[in-house]
Amino acid sequence: MLTVSNLNQYYGGSHILRDLSFEVPTGKVTTLLGRNGVGKTTLLKTLMGLVPAKTGTVRFGEADLTRSPSHARVRAGIGYVPQGREIFPRLTVAENLEMGLAVKPASAQVPERIFEMFPVLRQMMKRRGGDLSGGQQQQLAIGRALAAGPKLLILDEPTEGIQPSIIKDIERAIRALAESGEMAILLVEQYYDFARSLADQYIVMERGEIVMRGEGKNMDADGVRERLSV
Amino acid sequence: MVRLLFLLALLARLAWSPACAALDPAQLARLGADDSDEKIAAIAALASADPEAVLPVFKALSEDALFVAGDKLVRLDGETYIDVATGKALAAPPDNAEAVSINNRVRRTLDAALAGLRLFASEREVRLTAAKDVSANASAEILPLLDKALAKEADPQIKQLLVLAQAKASLGSPDAAARLKAVKSLADSADPAVRQLLAAMLDKSSGSYAEPDEAVRIAAVASLTQIERRIAVGENLGRIFTGISLGSILLLAALGLAITYGVMGVINMAHGELLMVGAYTTWVVQGLFRSYAPQWLDAYVLAAIPLAFVVAALVGVAMERLVIRHLYGRPLETLLATWGLSLVLIQAARVIFGPQNQEVANPTWMSGGIELYAGAMLPLNRIAIIGFALFVLLIVWLMMQKTRLGMFVRAVTQNRPMAGCVGVPTRRIDTLAFAIGSGIAGLGGVALSQIANVGPDMGQGYIVDSFLVVVLGGVGQLAGAVWAALGLGIVTKFLEGWAGAVIAKILVLLFIIVFIQKRPQGLFALKGRFVEN
Amino acid sequence: MKVGTLEHADPTQREQWEDGAPTGRVMTPGELDLSHKVILYLEDITVSFDGFRALNALTLTIDAGELRCIIGPNGAGKTTMMDVITGKTRPDAGRAFFGQTMDLTRMREPEIAHAGIGRKFQKPTIFEQHTVFENLELAMKTDKRVWRSLLAQLTGEQRDRVAETLKRIRLTSEADRPAGLLSHGQKQWLEIGMLLMQEPRLLLLDEPVAGMTDEETERTAELFVSLAGEHSLMVVEHDMAFVKALGGKVTVLHEGSVLAEGDLETVQNDPRVIEVYLGR
Amino acid sequence: MRTPISLRLLTAMPRSGWIALALFALVAWVLVPVAHLALPEGHPLHVSDYFVTLTGKVLCYAVVAVAMDLIWGYAGILSLGHGLFFALGGYAFGMYLMRQIGRDGSYHADLPDFMVFLDWKELPWYWVGSDSFLWALVLVLVVPAAIAWVFGYFAFRSRIKGVYFSIITQALTYAAMLLFFRNETGFGGNNGFTDFKRILGYSITAPETRLVLFGLSALLLMCTLLLGRYLVTSKFGRVLAAIRDAESRVMFIGYNPLHYKLFIWTLSAVLCALAGALYVPQVGIINPGEMSPANSIEIAIWAAVGGRGTLIGPVLGAFTVSLAKSWFTVSFPEYWLFFLGLLFILVTLYLPEGLVGLWRRIRSTRDTTPAAPKAVAKAAHAPASTSTHSTPPDAAAAEGASA
Amino acid sequence: ADTIKVGILHSLSGTMAISETALKETALMAIEEINAKGGVLGKKLEPVVVDPASNWPLFAEKARQLLSKDKVAVTFGCWTSVSRKSVLPVYKELNGLLFYPVQYEGEELEKNVFYTGAAPNQQAIPAVEYLMSKDGGEAKRFVLLGTDYVYPRTTNKILRAFLKSKGVADADIMEEYTPFGHSDYQTIIAKIKKFASEGKKTAVVSTINGDSNVPFYKELGNAGLKATDVPVVAFSVGEEELRGVDTKPLVGHLAAWNYFQSIKNPTNAAFIKAYQGWAKKNNLPKADTVVTNDPMEATYIGIYMWKQAVEKAKSTDVDKVIATMGGQKFKAPSGFEVEMDPKNHHLHKPVFIGEVKADGQFNVVWKTKGPIKAQPWSPYIPGNDKKKDEPDSK
Ligand SMILES: Nc1ncnc2c1ncn2[C@@H]1O[C@H](COP(=O)(O)OP(=O)(O)OP(=O)(O)O)[C@@H](O)[C@H]1O
Ligand SMILES: Nc1ncnc2c1ncn2[C@@H]1O[C@H](COP(=O)(O)OP(=O)(O)OP(=O)(O)O)[C@@H](O)[C@H]1O
Numbered sequence A: 001m002l003t004v005s006n007l008n009q010y011y012g013g014s015h016i017l018r019d020l021s022f023e024v025p026t027g028k029v030t031t032l033l034g035r036n037g038v039g040k041t042t043l044l045k046t047l048m049g050l051v052p053a054k055t056g057t058v059r060f061g062e063a064d065l066t067r068s069p070s071h072a073r074v075r076a077g078i079g080y081v082p083q084g085r086e087i088f089p090r091l092t093v094a095e096n097l098e099m100g101l102a103v104k105p106a107s108a109q110v111p112e113r114i115f116e117m118f119p120v121l122r123q124m125m126k127r128r129g130g131d132l133s134g135g136q137q138q139q140l141a142i143g144r145a146l147a148a149g150p151k152l153l154i155l156d157e158p159t160e161g162i163q164p165s166i167i168k169d170i171e172r173a174i175r176a177l178a179e180s181g182e183m184a185i186l187l188v189e190q191y192y193d194f195a196r197s198l199a200d201q202y203i204v205m206e207r208g209e210i211v212m213r214g215e216g217k218n219m220d221a222d223g224v225r226e227r228l229s230v
Numbered sequence B: 001m002v003r004l005l006f007l008l009a010l011l012a013r014l015a016w017s018p019a020c021a022a023l024d025p026a027q028l029a030r031l032g033a034d035d036s037d038e039k040i041a042a043i044a045a046l047a048s049a050d051p052e053a054v055l056p057v058f059k060a061l062s063e064d065a066l067f068v069a070g071d072k073l074v075r076l077d078g079e080t081y082i083d084v085a086t087g088k089a090l091a092a093p094p095d096n097a098e099a100v101s102i103n104n105r106v107r108r109t110l111d112a113a114l115a116g117l118r119l120f121a122s123e124r125e126v127r128l129t130a131a132k133d134v135s136a137n138a139s140a141e142i143l144p145l146l147d148k149a150l151a152k153e154a155d156p157q158i159k160q161l162l163v164l165a166q167a168k169a170s171l172g173s174p175d176a177a178a179r180l181k182a183v184k185s186l187a188d189s190a191d192p193a194v195r196q197l198l199a200a201m202l203d204k205s206s207g208s209y210a211e212p213d214e215a216v217r218i219a220a221v222a223s224l225t226q227i228e229r230r231i232a233v234g235e236n237l238g239r240i241f242t243g244i245s246l247g248s249i250l251l252l253a254a255l256g257l258a259i260t261y262g263v264m265g266v267i268n269m270a271h272g273e274l275l276m277v278g279a280y281t282t283w284v285v286q287g288l289f290r291s292y293a294p295q296w297l298d299a300y301v302l303a304a305i306p307l308a309f310v311v312a313a314l315v316g317v318a319m320e321r322l323v324i325r326h327l328y329g330r331p332l333e334t335l336l337a338t339w340g341l342s343l344v345l346i347q348a349a350r351v352i353f354g355p356q357n358q359e360v361a362n363p364t365w366m367s368g369g370i371e372l373y374a375g376a377m378l379p380l381n382r383i384a385i386i387g388f389a390l391f392v393l394l395i396v397w398l399m400m401q402k403t404r405l406g407m408f409v410r411a412v413t414q415n416r417p418m419a420g421c422v423g424v425p426t427r428r429i430d431t432l433a434f435a436i437g438s439g440i441a442g443l444g445g446v447a448l449s450q451i452a453n454v455g456p457d458m459g460q461g462y463i464v465d466s467f468l469v470v471v472l473g474g475v476g477q478l479a480g481a482v483w484a485a486l487g488l489g490i491v492t493k494f495l496e497g498w499a500g501a502v503i504a505k506i507l508v509l510l511f512i513i514v515f516i517q518k519r520p521q522g523l524f525a526l527k528g529r530f531v532e533n
Numbered sequence C: 001m002k003v004g005t006l007e008h009a010d011p012t013q014r015e016q017w018e019d020g021a022p023t024g025r026v027m028t029p030g031e032l033d034l035s036h037k038v039i040l041y042l043e044d045i046t047v048s049f050d051g052f053r054a055l056n057a058l059t060l061t062i063d064a065g066e067l068r069c070i071i072g073p074n075g076a077g078k079t080t081m082m083d084v085i086t087g088k089t090r091p092d093a094g095r096a097f098f099g100q101t102m103d104l105t106r107m108r109e110p111e112i113a114h115a116g117i118g119r120k121f122q123k124p125t126i127f128e129q130h131t132v133f134e135n136l137e138l139a140m141k142t143d144k145r146v147w148r149s150l151l152a153q154l155t156g157e158q159r160d161r162v163a164e165t166l167k168r169i170r171l172t173s174e175a176d177r178p179a180g181l182l183s184h185g186q187k188q189w190l191e192i193g194m195l196l197m198q199e200p201r202l203l204l205l206d207e208p209v210a211g212m213t214d215e216e217t218e219r220t221a222e223l224f225v226s227l228a229g230e231h232s233l234m235v236v237e238h239d240m241a242f243v244k245a246l247g248g249k250v251t252v253l254h255e256g257s258v259l260a261e262g263d264l265e266t267v268q269n270d271p272r273v274i275e276v277y278l279g280r
Numbered sequence D: 001m002r003t004p005i006s007l008r009l010l011t012a013m014p015r016s017g018w019i020a021l022a023l024f025a026l027v028a029w030v031l032v033p034v035a036h037l038a039l040p041e042g043h044p045l046h047v048s049d050y051f052v053t054l055t056g057k058v059l060c061y062a063v064v065a066v067a068m069d070l071i072w073g074y075a076g077i078l079s080l081g082h083g084l085f086f087a088l089g090g091y092a093f094g095m096y097l098m099r100q101i102g103r104d105g106s107y108h109a110d111l112p113d114f115m116v117f118l119d120w121k122e123l124p125w126y127w128v129g130s131d132s133f134l135w136a137l138v139l140v141l142v143v144p145a146a147i148a149w150v151f152g153y154f155a156f157r158s159r160i161k162g163v164y165f166s167i168i169t170q171a172l173t174y175a176a177m178l179l180f181f182r183n184e185t186g187f188g189g190n191n192g193f194t195d196f197k198r199i200l201g202y203s204i205t206a207p208e209t210r211l212v213l214f215g216l217s218a219l220l221l222m223c224t225l226l227l228g229r230y231l232v233t234s235k236f237g238r239v240l241a242a243i244r245d246a247e248s249r250v251m252f253i254g255y256n257p258l259h260y261k262l263f264i265w266t267l268s269a270v271l272c273a274l275a276g277a278l279y280v281p282q283v284g285i286i287n288p289g290e291m292s293p294a295n296s297i298e299i300a301i302w303a304a305v306g307g308r309g310t311l312i313g314p315v316l317g318a319f320t321v322s323l324a325k326s327w328f329t330v331s332f333p334e335y336w337l338f339f340l341g342l343l344f345i346l347v348t349l350y351l352p353e354g355l356v357g358l359w360r361r362i363r364s365t366r367d368t369t370p371a372a373p374k375a376v377a378k379a380a381h382a383p384a385s386t387s388t389h390s391t392p393p394d395a396a397a398a399e400g401a402s403a
Numbered sequence E: 001a002d003t004i005k006v007g008i009l010h011s012l013s014g015t016m017a018i019s020e021t022a023l024k025e026t027a028l029m030a031i032e033e034i035n036a037k038g039g040v041l042g043k044k045l046e047p048v049v050v051d052p053a054s055n056w057p058l059f060a061e062k063a064r065q066l067l068s069k070d071k072v073a074v075t076f077g078c079w080t081s082v083s084r085k086s087v088l089p090v091y092k093e094l095n096g097l098l099f100y101p102v103q104y105e106g107e108e109l110e111k112n113v114f115y116t117g118a119a120p121n122q123q124a125i126p127a128v129e130y131l132m133s134k135d136g137g138e139a140k141r142f143v144l145l146g147t148d149y150v151y152p153r154t155t156n157k158i159l160r161a162f163l164k165s166k167g168v169a170d171a172d173i174m175e176e177y178t179p180f181g182h183s184d185y186q187t188i189i190a191k192i193k194k195f196a197s198e199g200k201k202t203a204v205v206s207t208i209n210g211d212s213n214v215p216f217y218k219e220l221g222n223a224g225l226k227a228t229d230v231p232v233v234a235f236s237v238g239e240e241e242l243r244g245v246d247t248k249p250l251v252g253h254l255a256a257w258n259y260f261q262s263i264k265n266p267t268n269a270a271f272i273k274a275y276q277g278w279a280k281k282n283n284l285p286k287a288d289t290v291v292t293n294d295p296m297e298a299t300y301i302g303i304y305m306w307k308q309a310v311e312k313a314k315s316t317d318v319d320k321v322i323a324t325m326g327g328q329k330f331k332a333p334s335g336f337e338v339e340m341d342p343k344n345h346h347l348h349k350p351v352f353i354g355e356v357k358a359d360g361q362f363n364v365v366w367k368t369k370g371p372i373k374a375q376p377w378s379p380y381i382p383g384n385d386k387k388k389d390e391p392d393s394k
């Protein structure tokens, strides 16, 4: 379980994250919603150690990760699907997936499940990541994060650019991963329907602050959609 | 002419008279004289003495180890002084000993005498060298010697050399049949000197042909064409070889850069100095071997290889930790800082080792050359370097393409933050990769020490070429660097033969400029949609 | 607008392109010829990468003023098609015409842009070091030759146009910030704004609403619909709600060629489309 | 377009800039000459001829540094061959100076000494007219410009970028150096041109001549700065920066980067050539060593030390590095390379924006106000308005050296 | 002032540091010796060392600084001809005094310079004559191989004219140049081999300068071109340069100089001992193996001669010293008493030809009977007969 408390974050001088506190429990999907530019991606980057937290703590299970470098967080069991895919353009698809196993011993294999979810990856094993189409890259990014079997999966708008049928597959897969009870999932999503159908609990951000939170099933009732479109 | 007469006398006598036991003291005294003519006469006279007795004396003379001490002639054999006249070792080194010095003229006579004597040596290698020497200077006077040697010789290779020498020597024979035979057997030669001789037979400048016999002339024409073809083949082989050899050197100089720059994106202006570190390490290792293990001296290069890698890698680690680490993502700043580093390293070398070049000798197994073909002499050090380049290339390729480390390195350089986010300890990978690139540069330095200067400035001479190779090949493309290096090497060498070194170099540079117009991303351009963005 | 004229639209613009090896041989130098009401005409376009056919004899036409949606599975070749139209990728075979006369396969990128095709990339590409304002200024339709830029100064009218666009893309408050600091969605908007400033005849929009909230998606749809008619638009999206809001004709690409075409409803019910794209 | 260009030039720079420029002009044109000529040698304020020539030389370097920064800092084109244009300007003017020697050379011949010596019977065709000052000026401008233009045209047309461009410029200057080293080329081979006597009939060693050359160098520098300032604040400058950051995007909005790059590239080459032409009479020698790759790298280093992407930075850089070198080579002849090397390393590590960055930092700490957000807002503006800054980390790391 | 300042203008960094550093050391040593004996005119000499860093314009700048800022009485410096040419205008303008210690191409005679190295007739011409002699191997064909710059070009031009006068046909002369720093001599050595195999006895005259000598000799050794077949005589390779080469394969190749370390006489023994002591005392790198060479000797001679001239003139004034320099004599380490020509600013020097020995020293195989007078204007260059054998007086 990921526990974030009193997190503050600045870019230069502008206060981007204001005193955030929340939990991402194992076995559940936590969705984070918010309009463009409210700081969702910044929050995830802070969780990954890509930008240092100014104040506050990030704990994962027993460990305090607030000051750890990114790779230590991955080692602790966090998987990350960044916004904008960020695949390694000149590595082949196979190598990109192997990169997902960087914290595993060299003998580790890419789980078969990933190819079931994204068959196109198998077809394109030898192609360089940068040559894939946008949607294919997105699938690769998700596959890469899942390869090492993380205990916490962080996804930043994972459906962006993906064709509807595969979005459905992803939805099913996330559901299944959460229900297996071994994984905590933090999902940032603009696509409301998708977010709602997956959310066990939700968080809404506005200008760096959490302004709403609640059970996933109450999202409609709580008026989250309206809140997002003010 | 005088020299030739002496030669004749010496060789003739050697061939006919049985060996006599002791050396004539009068001749020995002349050997120690100041005048070259005296020395030459003495050598000629002594050459007919017992080979066992005279060989060591001649050897000593040719190695500056013969001394005049008062009225005695002594030679130095290892640590002991031996009285030449008596053949007995002296108890104490003579005071007032003065070396008998020789000049090239004396040395030529001496070499011929030595070669003649050595034709009958028991070691095959010695005879082989002697046969080569003899055949290079074969003339009618030494025919009897050759006959005698041929009669004794069993080794086919030496025999062949002697037969050729015999043929060469017989060209001047008054007997037309002998000449014909000689001309025919010389068809197997590829020696430009033979071509010269045959061409002279066909010379018609004095009205009639120099060679009176028509049949011999016809055979000479036939042989000449064969020889000329062979020489032409030899020349082209030689040129290709020199091209490949230059290419392998360019490659060794550039491989380290292909990693530090090509893969990691660090514009490492101190790359040349890493080569220098490798070369100085080689020199230091050589010095250590000379002092502490002279019997293993020939192996110093082998010992230098791992050491140069380690030392250069450590320098690389220091550079990375102290400077470059703070500059990732600011590639052009690395240019400035590494230029500074290169100045510091050069000056450090100058202060520690002095501004002069250091002497690095090829181990004996890398000295000299093998004659692939007459005219195409392949120096052993060049061959060794070509092999070494292949070896280093293989290592680099395996490391970058076949290991996880290589993959991590490539990933880190393509997307540093994301590499961290899949669990790669990016900083450690950076250091490691830079260390490896530097180590490879160190290996390049070992190779360079075998053919070029070892001095504080040596690296500066390679930096332009190294970058050219990496860039021409296509940044980050190992295969590209290989082709670029080889291509540049061969093109340069062919142009050089035709236009001279300076123009060739200018042409090659212009060629590169034009070539990049056609392939703006180098020979092995990265293709694909990600290139632009 | 004069149709079918051979006159050069803006004679001052010509010399700028008269360099370079593959001289953009505009078949008929002149204004965009829309005499057959077709603004974009792709015929049998084939593009392969190392033997893989990303586009396979693709044939497609877009009428002047039309708003066309292109959908299709990931990797169907949508982005590649846009690369061909904008001159970024040269097709191995086939023809591509802008209007009746301009052969796109022979024109260079800036020429194509100048002829009136604007593009928004799938991944937002903006000038990160420039401010939002400057991004729009650079994109503005003006004389883009060196001498003009050297002497250029923004007129009041031009300023107004930038301000107007800023408002439209809701980045007025960010006008003086370096564009690199914008969030993903803001960058998307900025890129659309730049496109608007260019006043192109044909807009190619590759997944313009990716990463936008639903509400913003709606607003974008409204914007595009309002642009149609005067401009022609080709929009690639995977968001069916958005496609629906746009309401134009839909073309489904699959494995490099057209699988189906028609209004959204027809296409959505096509079993092949459901199979390869929409899923069940 | 409505404001006259002269006025725009005026407004291109803030008032403090104009004041600084005026002060500089006062020093260069009034104080130095007076201190050199009027004060006796022993006087503490006397300016020696050593100082005048040294500073004159550095002023020329400063022009080159600014020219380099125009293409590197603002257009993102790193040339490692700018020494070539500098040298070509120097050679072009050197030809004139050689002809001005007249019959005063060691051979007392009409031809320059080295030609007499190599048995040339007449001037080669490319020397025709070199005895005319005006023609020399034409050569100074036209030859480097033409070479830069042709080279740039082909390079930019093929979209050669980043380090590929840098390396071929290096190859270019290297090839030129080898060419000029050859005696057959007709430019004095390795010795180049030296032993000049006169310029427009005035003795080249006269203090007045020196001061005029010094003043002209200062003038050239001021003009270069003004021109640079105008360019980078114009829309042209913004397009250039856009090309630097995303060339293909610029094409998609209809600019042709070729022309933009070509213009600034050629201009930069011409500025270098002018500096070279002023440099040669002041140092008294030009030879192919000026075209060596190391010299061109040093030019880039001036820009980087001072602060890339600013105009005053390169000037500071050229002064700091050259003067440091002059001083170190005398005070620590054995160790000066350590100091110079360390200077480069430390500047890069601790002053990522060069000396100008240091100055900015000092200034910003000085007027730090408690209102942090305000200061920050200002900082956020700074990179945009001055266009300094390197590429954002991720992009740059991935793209190697293409910035 | 209570000291006399003496400028030392040698590159301590860059490509020429290899050669020039030792000259700086020699100069400092000589100055120390002189000071130990009471200095000059009762004043100590104060060396001012600067580093022009192998950069020719920097030479000019440093020269100007030495003269106008430090006000040195005399400068010892320069190695390459181009560096000398670049400082010349400065010395003329400011009326300074320069001692140039390296063999060079001649074609120059300046009032402000004293040339203590060899002119072509004191090195190149005797060397080629030797090659043509019986002991030298009676060479009939010549390869003129050099670095592409003025010194080799000029020397070869003179040699070509000389060879022509000796009846050598143009077809029997091959001329080749390589750029500075050239490091790959494979092609050239193949060419030489071919040229040599085409007929008469061939010799190589090398004016390769600087770093290139190491790869050249390495290649020569490995390609099996022995001195007995094709001897190479070099004009710019001395003991110092050979320190960087494995000399075993080079035994028998030649060099022509006016001094060799191996020359045996008490003056030289003292000179060598002094320098070795100096090296140890100052912890020079590899102090135990330092060698002496011709330009070092020339530097040494120059300093002492200047001292004598100053003492004779009783002043360090440049014009006065120039006037008293002519006719100065000095017992040189070469074993001869060398004399400054009364008029032409060059030394009368003996010529030695040595063969390389395995230990990197030279075995003198030929020498002149005594010092010979320099001909800065080589008679083999047309028009030089009209030149005056003294500087233009202005
Ligand atoms: N490197 C940066 N420096 C300064 N400000 C930044 C930087 N990156 C982002 N910002 C600003 O921080 C704010 C939050 O950005 P962030 O990317 O976290 O938004 P987001 O919620 O993920 O939006 P979107 O839904 O559009 O992806 C935005 O206003 C953005 O302009
Ligand atoms: N340079 C290239 N090398 C190899 N394959 C490529 C290259 N460019 C594109 N492809 C392949 O061509 C196909 C079409 O790609 P394209 O980007 O056009 O798809 P798309 O329809 O835009 O997909 P998406 O909806 O995911 O953006 C993909 O399978 C992609 O992997």
Ligand SMILES: NC(N)=O
Binding pocket: E079, E080, E081, E082, E102, E103, E104, E105, E151, E209, E236
């Ligand atoms: N004078 C010389 N060796 O340049």
Ligand SMILES: [Mg+2]
Binding pocket: A040, A041, A042, A083, C183, C184
């Ligand atoms: Mg985001």
Ligand SMILES: [Mg+2]
Binding pocket: A133, A134, A135, C078, C079, C080, C122, C206
């Ligand atoms: Mg796409």
